[in-house]
Amino acid sequence: MVRKRHSILNYRNPLTTAARKLSLAGGGQSKGFTLIELLVVIAVMAILAGLLLPTLARAKARAQGIICVSNTRQLALACLMYAPDHNDRLPYNLGRPAASTNLDNWAAGVLDWELTPDNTNALLLAASALGPYVGKVVNAYRCPADTVLSSLQRQAGWSYRVRSYSLNASIGDAGDFSTAGYNVNNPGYIQFFKLASIPQPADIFFFLDEHPDSISDGYFLNKVNPATYSGYGGYGTGNEWIRLPASYHNGAAGVSFADGHAETHRWQYAATKPPALPDAARLPALIPAGQIADFDWVVDRMSVGR
Secondary structure (H helix, E strand, O other): OOOOOOOHHHOOOHHHHHHHHHHHHOOOOOOOOOHHHHHHHHHHHHHHHHHHHHHHHHHHHHHHHHHHHHHHHHHHHHHHHHHHHHOOEOOEOOOOOHHHOOOOEOOOOOOOOOOOHHHOOHHHHHHOOOHHHHOOOHHHHOOOOOOOOOHHHHHOOOOOOOOOEEEEOOEOOOHHHHOOOOOOOOOOEOOEOEHHHOOOHHHOEEEEEEOOOOOOOOEEOOOOOOOOOOOOOOOOOOOEEOOOEOOOOOOEEEEEEOOOOEEEEEOOOHHHOOOOOOOOOOOOEEOOOOOOHHHHHHHHOOOOEO
8 A cells, every 4th residue: 555645845735725715705805905995984973973973062151160169158158157157248349440459359450351460460369358268269260161362362372360259249348339338339228348247148149150261250249220220121221230130041040148048040131141252241231121130130139128
C-alpha cells in the first residue's frame, strides 16, 4: 500500500478557505455603506437632534429658574441674618447716586449700559452690607439667565453684568427719601425700617428679578397714589411702572419674601414683559386699561397702608 505523504505545501487553512468562499459569493468585493444609507443615518440623527434640543433648552431654562429663585431666597435670608446683628434694623436701601459709593447699602453699585466699572465690580458687591451674609458669593446677586448687555459692553468683551436683583423700596432705610419716618415716594405706605415692623412677612416681598433696563441701583420703586388707586382692576393717574420686574423665565420672575420663602411669579400681560434688551422698558410706562393685575400683585406685596 502506498501512503500519501502530506506536506505543508498541501495544507489548506480552513479559515482562508472560508474567507475565499465568502469573497467569491460576494463577487470578490467587500460591501460598505451606500450613499443612500449614509443619508438615511444623517436624516435620523437630524430628527433626533430636533427632538432633543428643545427638551434640553427647556431643561436648561428650568434649571436657571430654580437657581434664580434660590438666589432671591439666599438674599432674603441674608437680610434676616443681618437684622439681629443690627438691632433688628434692615439694611440700607438707598436710591442712587448714594448706592454707588455707600458700602452700608444692601448692594453697592449702579448698573447702566456704559462701560462703568460698577457693572462688573464683583468685589464691590462682596464688600457691601449683605456680602458677609451670603458668604461673599457674588453669584447670588445674578440670575443665570441674565446675560443682557449693550452693544458697547459686548464689544468690550463682557459676558454679563454682576447683578440681576433689586430690593423692595419699602424695605430698609432709604436715606433722604425716608428721613420723615416714611418714604416720600409712597407716603401713604409704611416704610419697614425694622424686621419686627413687618406685620405679615409672608406677604411682603424682599427681592425680585428686575428688568435689566431699569435695575440701576437695585432700589425697586413703584409710586402709588392712594387717592386714585382702587386696588384690583383700579386705574388712575400716578399709577404706572417706574421700575419693571424681569421676565427671564418664560414670562416669570423669582421673588423672595420677608419670611424667607421664595417663589416664581408669572406675569400676565405683554406690557409687563418687554424684551430683556437695553432701552426696551421705556419707563415710566403707563399701564394699559384692563392690564393692571401685574401692577396690583407687586403693590399689594410692597407694603401696607399707614
